Amino acid sequence: MADNFNIIRALCRTALTNPSDALIHQVERLIKNLEKEGKKKEAKSLSALLASGKKDVHMSPSRIEKSFLHNRGESLTNNTVIPVDKETATPLAEVFFAEDLPTEMPVFDIKMEEVIISIINEWMKYDRLLEIDASPANSCLIYGVPGTGKTHLAKWISKEINIPIVLAKLDGLMSSFLGTTSRNIGNLFKFANRYNCVLLLDEFDAIAKLRNDPHEVGEVKRVVNTLLQNLDSRRGIGFTIGVTNHEGLLDPAIWRRFDVQIEIPRPTQKVMMELLKEFLKPIDLADSEMKFLTWCIEGASGADAKVLANWIKKSSILSDKTPMVDTMRKFALLNTGRVKDDKRNLFIGNDENLISTLIKDENYAFKQKDIASLFGMTQSSLSKLLSKQKEVENI
Ligand SMILES: Nc1ncnc2c1ncn2[C@@H]1O[C@H](COP(=O)(O)OP(=O)(O)O)[C@@H](O)[C@H]1O
Ligand SMILES: [Mg+2]
Structure with a gap:
């Protein structure tokens, strides 16, 4: 291990002469892991390398961007009142703060990890990209078979950009009362748009289930339209992540509302x-x-x-x-x-x-x-x- 660590440190030193956000991120992960394993000396030595690498680029850009990121909307606190379904009084969403979110990135193939880090970087630099009219992405749809780490990934992204997550399970918004589903969706978005948060629409396919019921055609149209309008209302306001196990069931118009779509494969x-x-x-x-x-x-x-x-x-x-x-x-x-x-x-x-x-x-x-x-x-x-x-x- 000691010999290998010397090689790893040399690799980091060489790579850090030309540091990218993705590289800095990976070195930070390595440091965290070493600390966890009790390898304090090794972690310290990489931290020192990282600090000098960052100095060379006048501080990591992602650190500067964070201040912009946090000036968006009011701050959520433990006392913030969460809207509820009027019929059943169940909350329309659950709020998770940084301390409730996973610190570990889900394990994926290295290529997938790189793609995910590039999205995080784009979100970190959102305002700068906006200033130069570069149309930054602010929504993404994550899809794939159940149990592949999609919800975990969405939560981890929020943790990384250090913004609380407002998690709404779409089937929780569905009501058997005509019109209530649309009203719930409207209230959920009104809440998310007011606060600085990542809106996570989990189990997005629940909306599609309604479509199989011939008695519900009118209601489905109304719900889908409400969802489309509300997704549009978040442009330039906040980040939105949709998660679904059955991407085939989603209405193509909803699908297109997301700037990026990521398929999470089964583990290799x-x-x-x-x-x-x-x-x-x-x-x-x-x-x-x-x-x-x-x-x-x-x-x-x-x-x-x-x-x-x-x-x-x-x-x-x-x-x-x-x-x-x-x-x-x-x-x-x-x-x-x-x-x-x-x-x-x-x-x-x-x-x-x-x-x-x-x-x-x-x-x-x-x-x-x-x-x-x-x-x-x-x-x-x-x-x-x-x-x-x-x-x-x-x-
Ligand atoms: N690639 C992965 N890396 C780390 N943990 C994973 C991964 N895939 C699944 N898990 C774990 O399996 C469980 C289910 O993951 P979850 O994110 O809820 O899956 P999904 O939302 O895709 O159905 C969680 O405890 C999660 O941490
Ligand atoms: Mg899930």
């Missing part, structure tokens, strides 16, 4: 491994075990990775001597929605098939030694089993 193999590592903390598994867990839930979401990590944590206390394959067999049988059918069938069938599938998987490149330990057998009994299998195949 590498991202899944990182997610599992993160969620498994403080438990540290061998690389071969990490690879095996990733293989088992390939194609699942980040939320699924969290469930699996929790399962492994529990098993480490309740049945710590059990071979990993048996722990995962149970998981596969109890989580039919998280483990794909073909893999689950392998767990149900005999171990020989499972072993030979793992050995043949070029993507994961499991070593015989790793497989033996996953199955709790010695390497020689695994070799014997494999050669027996080969004999059978050759007959």
Whole structure:
């Protein structure tokens, strides 16, 4: 680690001779992580590099921009009265302040992380871009399958730009009383437009559900129109994030109201491994075990990775001597929605098939030694089993 850290520091020093906001952001993340791991000396040394790098560019632009950003609208406080649905008295939104928001960026592919940081930078420099007529983006739609970290991402963006978030779940605004849904939407936007906040319209697709009901045609039109007008009313006033699991259900006119649209993909193999590592903390598994867990839930979401990590944590206390394959067999049988059918069938069938599938998987490149330990057998009994299998195949 010490040797690698010297290389990392040299890399940072070189890169910081020409610092961009994205670079500064990544170095700040590295410092935070090192601090968390108790590596104070390393964190301090990078902080010093960062400070001298920033001096060279006369302070990071994002720091200067923050003052503009915070002069927009009245400030929300814990005492601010939140509008409610007149029929049920339920609040139309929930307000989250910086201290309630996640400090960790969701784990995504590096390209996706870069794109997200570029949006944050644009929002940080909103007023400067406006001054030169550069039409900065102030709204974005985040979409993708459930559990991929979309709501987490929206909250983290608010945390990064240091503005509280007004979170409204769209299905919470829907009322069975004619006209009340539109009135709720109007009141929600009036509230958000008055205060300095990021408006998060979560589970945006709820509006679309109404469309499936033939009795509701008139009401749907009215709701969609209200939403369109209100989205327009936020131009130049504040930032808006829409989140949806079913982007196909959204009205194209609503879709177009968002300056940028980001699709959050399911985790790749590498991202899944990182997610599992993160969620498994403080438990540290061998690389071969990490690879095996990733293989088992390939194609699942980040939320699924969290469930699996929790399962492994529990098993480490309740049945710590059990071979990993048996722990995962149970998981596969109890989580039919998280483990794909073909893999689950392998767990149900005999171990020989499972072993030979793992050995043949070029993507994961499991070593015989790793497989033996996953199955709790010695390497020689695994070799014997494999050669027996080969004999059978050759007959
Ligand atoms: N890529 C990711 N990085 C970090 N955490 C994730 C990721 N994907 C999912 N999660 C975690 O899974 C849970 C569900 O995420 P959430 O943001 O609510 O998903 P979505 O809004 O896409 O349905 C949260 O606890 C979240 O932190
Ligand atoms: Mg969500």
